Every structure is written in structure tokens, then in C-alpha cells.
Amino acid sequence: MTASILRSALRRSGSSATASSYFASRGFASAPSHERKVAVLGAAGGIGQPLSLLMKLNPLVSRLALYDIAGTPGVAADVSHINTRSEVKGYAGDDQLGEALEGSDVVIIPAGVPRKPGMTRDDLFKINAGIVKSLCEAIAKYCPNALVNMISNPVNSTVPIAAEVFKSHGVYDPRRLFGVTTLDVVRAKTFYAGKAKVNVADVNVPVIGGHAGITILPLFSQATPKANLSDEEILALTKRTQDGGTEVVEAKAGKGSATLSMAYAGAIFADACLKGLNGVPDVVECTFVQSTVTELPFFASKVRLGKNGVEEVLGLGPLTHFEKQGLEALKPELKSSIEKGIAFVHGN
Numbered sequence: 001m002t003a004s005i006l007r008s009a010l011r012r013s014g015s016s017a018t019a020s021s022y023f024a025s026r027g028f029a030s031a032p033s034h035e036r037k038v039a040v041l042g043a044a045g046g047i048g049q050p051l052s053l054l055m056k057l058n059p060l061v062s063r064l065a066l067y068d069i070a071g072t073p074g075v076a077a078d079v080s081h082i083n084t085r086s087e088v089k090g091y092a093g094d095d096q097l098g099e100a101l102e103g104s105d106v107v108i109i110p111a112g113v114p115r116k117p118g119m120t121r122d123d124l125f126k127i128n129a130g131i132v133k134s135l136c137e138a139i140a141k142y143c144p145n146a147l148v149n150m151i152s153n154p155v156n157s158t159v160p161i162a163a164e165v166f167k168s169h170g171v172y173d174p175r176r177l178f179g180v181t182t183l184d185v186v187r188a189k190t191f192y193a194g195k196a197k198v199n200v201a202d203v204n205v206p207v208i209g210g211h212a213g214i215t216i217l218p219l220f221s222q223a224t225p226k227a228n229l230s231d232e233e234i235l236a237l238t239k240r241t242q243d244g245g246t247e248v249v250e251a252k253a254g255k256g257s258a259t260l261s262m263a264y265a266g267a268i269f270a271d272a273c274l275k276g277l278n279g280v281p282d283v284v285e286c287t288f289v290q291s292t293v294t295e296l297p298f299f300a301s302k303v304r305l306g307k308n309g310v311e312e313v314l315g316l317g318p319l320t321h322f323e324k325q326g327l328e329a330l331k332p333e334l335k336s337s338i339e340k341g342i343a344f345v346h347g348n
């Protein structure tokens, strides 16, 4: 987001004020009150940089720690000149990870390699599983009470990896671990609004399951505002949402995967976590968490966020025959991705 886009957005919003009030006026954040530290791990990357920018614009953040293996001094110096609330510090390399994490309320993890055309998210497991494991070991040591927002793929496996690492350190609290599936919701909303010809700002669509291919299950039967879409249109919207990541990977033709839309989605989800921590009532987002909603140990569904993270994992609501079929079809793949993550931590 360039300064001019932000300025014109501010003009459109009728505001003469700052970026902070721009986001606040859109419900992006509630008024600043508490001191909150947010750490971004992988902050110099394609997602990390715009996400760091968006977190710098969030008035709920008082301290922003930007960590990567390299490149963070520059990103932090750049972002730190923005005249918003948070104090920004950059940290580079293993020996600065502890300091970056200490005192964090929310840790966002977009560290790891992205897909190239022809790859599945699971193809990233070999590299990203190890990265996520070592970062979570540091979280267990330096900020075991933080809410962890896992963006690194494959989310269906990296979240179980994080859970096992935290368990092995005796600090696992299922209320504090989240797979970020907000981009699936963002896409479902955008695609639905286009097809249903309704104002995108009014649209809500729950997306359940996981975050890869058919494990992404948008529930368009519960979308609001209601629209009379045909079965073919629902099928096409479902497929487009499931393939949204691949659509971007192919368009970028070897230069990575979604970064800007993901930064937006990551900022929305982190903001929801901060609002929950700050006691704002009725904060509900879809996210991949430990769950008993199905027989699978982790599952994405609507979750109410509160002062301790997950306050309530909400049920799926009524599903159509098509959605029930989608739910049954996704279970074997999601189950095996979860098991793969768990096995990785135990050396199997």
C-alpha cells in the first residue's frame, strides 16, 4: 500500500486523520488501550514486509518486533519511520530471536519457503517443518503465553508441529495456537460478492476444514447477504476458493505465492487476536485450531476469540448435501497432513 493510496483511501473515508484512525474507523482495530507486543517471524519476506507495514498501522500494537534470518534491520528502519503508535525493532539471526520474542502477546509466523508452479503446499513440508519447529522451540522458551498465528505452509501440518513442540516443552495451550486461514475467507468473500453482485464490504462467508486444496471448504449456503446462485455457480465458487492460492502461484510464474493479500489477511487475523486479548466482545474469525467439531484433532471453523485466545470453537451450522460431501471428502487428506506433522516432531 503506497502512501498515495492510503491518502486517497483516507480522503474517501472523509477522514483527515492518520492511518491509525483509518483502520479504526473500519473496525480494523479498537481504540488503543493496552500495551501489546507483536513479533513477526520471517519479517523480511514477501508476506513479512507488507504484514509488518500493516501491523505498524495497527493502533493496538505498542511494540513491533521484526525478526528474520537476515534483512530485518533495513525493514525495521524503514517501517519505524511511520508516525504511528508502535516502537519498531529489527532482529536478525538466531542469537537475537529470544530478544525478539520476549514479552510478545502475539507471534505471527510467515517464515519459510513459498510454492512454485506445479508444487503442492505439502511439497514445502521438507523445508518448512524444520523452520517452524525451531521457531516454536524458541517461542516455548521465550514467550510461552503468546498467541501464535501460523501462516507458514503447509498449515495443515505446521499447526500440529507447533502443538507437539509446545507439548514437549510443557507449555501447550490449545487456546493459543491458530492456523491462519483468513485468506480463504477473504477470497471466498471477494469471489462471492462478484458472482452475487452484492457489496463486498457486507459479505460474510465461513470457510471450514483446512488450508490446502479440497480441505478448504467454503460454506456458501451460509453466505450473507443471501443470493440465489445455481448449483453450478456454487460449484465454481467453491473450486475457485480452493484453488485461489494456485491461481496466484501460477500468475506469479515462479516468483512465489500470495504475499499482499496474505499480508492483508494476516493483519486482519492478528487484529482479531489483539481485540480478543483486549476484551472486545464477539470477535469471531474462521481459523484452524484444536477442535472437537469433527473427529479430526485440528479443524478450521468459526472461533470466538477472547482474553485467553480461543474462547469457543463454534459449530459448523447446517450444511447442504454438497457441503456434507465436501466435508467427508476432505477428511482423509486433512487427517494425513495432521498426522504427518505430529510424526515429524517425534522423529517418525
Ligand SMILES: NC(=O)c1ccc[n+]([C@@H]2O[C@H](COP(=O)([O-])OP(=O)(O)OC[C@H]3O[C@@H](n4cnc5c(N)ncnc54)[C@H](O)[C@@H]3O)[C@@H](O)[C@H]2O)c1
Pocket (backbone or CB within 6 Å): 041, 042, 043, 044, 045, 046, 047, 048, 067, 068, 069, 070, 110, 111, 112, 113, 114, 115, 124, 128, 131, 135, 150, 151, 152, 153, 154, 155, 180, 181, 182, 183, 184, 211, 256, 257, 258, 259, 262
Ligand atoms: N496461510 C496462508 O494462507 C498462506 C498464504 C500465503 C503464503 N503462505 C506461506 O507463507 C510462507 C512465506 O511465504 P513468503 O511468500 O513470505 O515467502 P518468502 O520466501 O518471500 O519469505 C519467507 C521469509 O522467511 C524467512 N525465513 C526462512 N527461515 C527462517 C527462520 N528460520 N526464521 C525466520 N525467518 C526465516 C526468509 O528469510 C524469508 O525472508 C510460505 O510457506 C507460504 O507458503 C501461507
Ligand SMILES: O=C(O)C[C@H](O)C(=O)O
Pocket (backbone or CB within 6 Å): 114, 115, 121, 153, 183, 244, 245, 246, 248, 249, 257, 258
Ligand atoms: O498457495 C500457496 O502456496 C500460498 C497460500 O497457501 C495461499 O493460499 O495463497
